[in-house]
Amino acid sequence: MHIGVLGTGDVGQTLGTKLVQLGNEVMMGARDPANPKAIAWARQEGEHASFGNYSDAASFGGLLFNCTLGSASMDALRQAGEDNLDGKILIDTSNPLDYSDDNWTLTVGNTDSLGEQIQRNYPNTRVVKTLNTVNSNVMVDPGKLIEKTDVFVSGNDLEAKAEVVKILRDWFGWKSVIDLGDIRTARAVEAYVLLWRSLRKEINTVRFNIKVVSA
Amino acid sequence: MHIGVLGTGDVGQTLGTKLVQLGNEVMMGARDPANPKAIAWARQEGEHASFGNYSDAASFGGLLFNCTLGSASMDALRQAGEDNLDGKILIDTSNPLDYSDDNWTLTVGNTDSLGEQIQRNYPNTRVVKTLNTVNSNVMVDPGKLIEKTDVFVSGNDLEAKAEVVKILRDWFGWKSVIDLGDIRTARAVEAYVLLWRSLRKEINTVRFNIKVVSA
Numbered sequence: 001m002h003i004g005v006l007g008t009g010d011v012g013q014t015l016g017t018k019l020v021q022l023g024n025e026v027m028m029g030a031r032d033p034a035n036p037k038a039i040a041w042a043r044q045e046g047e048h049a050s051f052g053n054y055s056d057a058a059s060f061g062g063l064l065f066n067c068t069l070g071s072a073s074m075d076a077l078r079q080a081g082e083d084n085l086d087g088k089i090l091i092d093t094s095n096p097l098d099y100s101d102d103n104w105t106l107t108v109g110n111t112d113s114l115g116e117q118i119q120r121n122y123p124n125t126r127v128v129k130t131l132n133t134v135n136s137n138v139m140v141d142p143g144k145l146i147e148k149t150d151v152f153v154s155g156n157d158l159e160a161k162a163e164v165v166k167i168l169r170d171w172f173g174w175k176s177v178i179d180l181g182d183i184r185t186a187r188a189v190e191a192y193v194l195l196w197r198s199l200r201k202e203i204n205t206v207r208f209n210i211k212v213v214s215a
Numbered sequence: 216m217h218i219g220v221l222g223t224g225d226v227g228q229t230l231g232t233k234l235v236q237l238g239n240e241v242m243m244g245a246r247d248p249a250n251p252k253a254i255a256w257a258r259q260e261g262e263h264a265s266f267g268n269y270s271d272a273a274s275f276g277g278l279l280f281n282c283t284l285g286s287a288s289m290d291a292l293r294q295a296g297e298d299n300l301d302g303k304i305l306i307d308t309s310n311p312l313d314y315s316d317d318n319w320t321l322t323v324g325n326t327d328s329l330g331e332q333i334q335r336n337y338p339n340t341r342v343v344k345t346l347n348t349v350n351s352n353v354m355v356d357p358g359k360l361i362e363k364t365d366v367f368v369s370g371n372d373l374e375a376k377a378e379v380v381k382i383l384r385d386w387f388g389w390k391s392v393i394d395l396g397d398i399r400t401a402r403a404v405e406a407y408v409l410l411w412r413s414l415r416k417e418i419n420t421v422r423f424n425i426k427v428v429s430a
Contacts, residue, residue, distance in 0.1 A: 103399055109406075110320050147428045152413075180413040184318055188413040191324075191406040198367075198395040198403040199427060207430035212414060213362045215422035 004029055004061025006054055006076050008037040011093055012067035014136035019065075020045045022171050029057025031079065058084035063091070063167075070096035070114050070190075071107055077118060085125040089160045091167075092118055092186075093131040093139070095193045104197050106190060115154060115186025126160035128153055129186040130168065130177075133196060135206035142209065143173050149209035150176045154185040178212065219244055219276025221269055221291050223252040226308055227282035229351035234280075235260045237386050244272025246294065273299035278306070278382075285311035285329050285405075286322055292333060300340040304375045306382075307333055307401075308346040308354070310408045319412050321405060330369060330401025341375035343368055344401040345383065345392075348411060350421035357424065358388050364424035365391045369400040393427065 005016045006029045019026045027050045028038045038051035050060075058064055058080035068076040073094045077085065096107040096114040108114055115129035130153045131139045142149060151174050155161045161179060168174040180188060200206060216239045220231045223245050234241045242265045243253045253266035265275075273279055273295035283291040288309045292300065311322040311329040323329055330344035345368045346354045357364060366389050370376045376394060383389040395403060415421060 103402070105325050109325055110409075144430050145428045146430065147426075149428045178414070178417055180417060185413045187318070188410040192410045194325075195403040195407045198400045199393070202393055202395060203427065203429055205429055209428055210425040211362075211428050212418065213360050213364045213424055213426050214418055214420055215359050215361065 001025070002060055002062050003027070004057035004059075004064045005067055006057055006064065006080060007067030007069070008035050008041070009067065009069070011136045011139070012065070013037070013041050014140055015065055015067060015093070016041060016049065017045060018140040018172065020048050024048065026050070027052055027057045027060040029054040029080070031076070054079040055081050055084060061088070063089050066090055066092045066094050066118070068094055070094040071098065073114060074117060074121065077122065082122060085122050087124055087126070089126045089128060089163060090118065090122070091131070091164060092127055092129045095132050095190055097193065104194060106194070109187060109191055113184070113186040113190050115183050115190070119156060119183045126155070126157040127183060128155040128157070128160050128164040129183065129189060130154070130164060133189050133192055134209050137207055138209055140172050142175075144207065145209055147211060148175050149211045150178050151209075152178050152180050152189050154180050154183055154189060156182050216240070217275055217277050218242070219272035219274075219279045220282055221272055221279065221295060222282030222284070223250050223256070224282065224284070226351045226354070227280070228252070228256050229355055230280055230282060230308070231256060231264065232260060233355040233387065235263050239263070241265070242267055242272045242275040244269040244295070246291065269294040270296050270299060276303070278304050281305055281307045281309050281333070283309055285309040286313065288329060289332060289336065292337065297337060300337050302339055302341070304341045304343060304378060305333065305337070306346070306379060307342055307344045310347050310405055312408065319409060321409070324402060324406055328399070328401040328405050330398050330405070334371065334398045341370070341372040342398055343370035343372070343375050343379040344398065344404060345369070345379060348404050348407055349424050352422055353424055355387050357390075359422065360424055362426060363390050364426045365393050366424075367393050367395050367404050369395050369398050369404060371397050
């Protein structure tokens with residue numbers, strides 16, 4: 001499968017590598033078509049990995065991952081181009097965080113979310129918010145945690161969510177995926193990242209997640 | 216021990232009852248000193264339970280629980296009176312939620328929290344934010360869940376937090392309490408309630424909680 005990964009950070013690299021390992025053709029997109037991190041990544045991953053600008057990667061992929069910083073996501077998608085996003089599933093892993101202070105804050109939240117902003121701006125794109133609640137290592141290898149934990153999906157398009165649930169399960173090994181509802185529930189998972197941040201300071205590792213336990 | 220419980224809703228009633236069962240003297244406080252729910256609760260719980268206005272309950276208690284609606288907490292504490300709060304531990308279980316829409320929103324968040332507002336307004340009160348991440352039934356009986364889950368504490372006063380951790384463990388049965396840090400981390404647990412809300416809709420019970428799982 002041809003997949004476009006927007007973003008060259010830890011999330012883009014880790015997901016990109018996993019997607020190549022799974023046998024896909026992956027293009028990593030950046031603002032700069034000659035982004036050094038994207039070039040190095042593509043060289044390392046071999047013939048099934050390539051790089052380009054956001055528009056190249058979005059055009060290349062039949063399936064897209066948004067792995068840009070949340071604060072840069074709207075701009076990256078504008079560069080990707082509406083035509084290149086049209087009708088495609090966009091798996092949005094990003095978080096709208098302002099890291100400038102030690103206490104992270106959200107750049108959008110409460111009555112809106114980045115997931116909703118993306119869906120609103122690209123109504124023909126099938127946005128599914130997921131994986132933003134865990135570190136990149138956990139995203140592609142949840143089985144490394146000592147117990148089965150939960151990941152969430154939010155999105156308006158039921159078929160797109162079903163496809164993403166399959167990807168999460170069959171490609172990445174997520175055995176429990178909770179469908180929270182439509183894209184407005186992105187508010188909940190994006191806000192959760194503030195708790196993730198506080199936990200991360202106490203737990204001293206980024207390799208953790210939560211498990212929902214009922215009576 | 217003499218305990219003041221501010222608020223007459225599910226949380227106040229459930230905590231109040233548990234605290235009486237544990238052998239404490241509990242006064243439930245309300246805006247109206249003759250609040251029908253407080254009167255009925257005190258009658259049902261017997262001689263160790265009483266009721267009064269916010270000021271009566273705050274004056275009565277050596278330990279205080281804020282179980283008012285988050286949107287009403289600042290007003291309730293103003294009525295309780297600074298002198299009655301001075302030097303005391305205030306366990307803040309409230310959430311600053313606007314329930315007017317089916318999508319709950321926070322009335323304060325991101326760069327501030329209700330926990331911080333309370334601490335800022337009553338600098339001599341030892342505010343510990345906790346239990347706000349679970350339903351009242353789970354607060355006092357976490358062992359009913361099928362696995363051990365986590366509860367969080369946030370507060371500036373280390374001794375107060377240690378006392379609250381003891382209360383959570385010895386009185387309510389919480390075996391795992393995670394200290395998130397100072398009262399600013401109330402932002403994280405208050406924001407988490409948006410995820411709690413989304414989960415609650417999917418899980419079809421209020422009797423659930425999260426467990427932090429690491430590698």
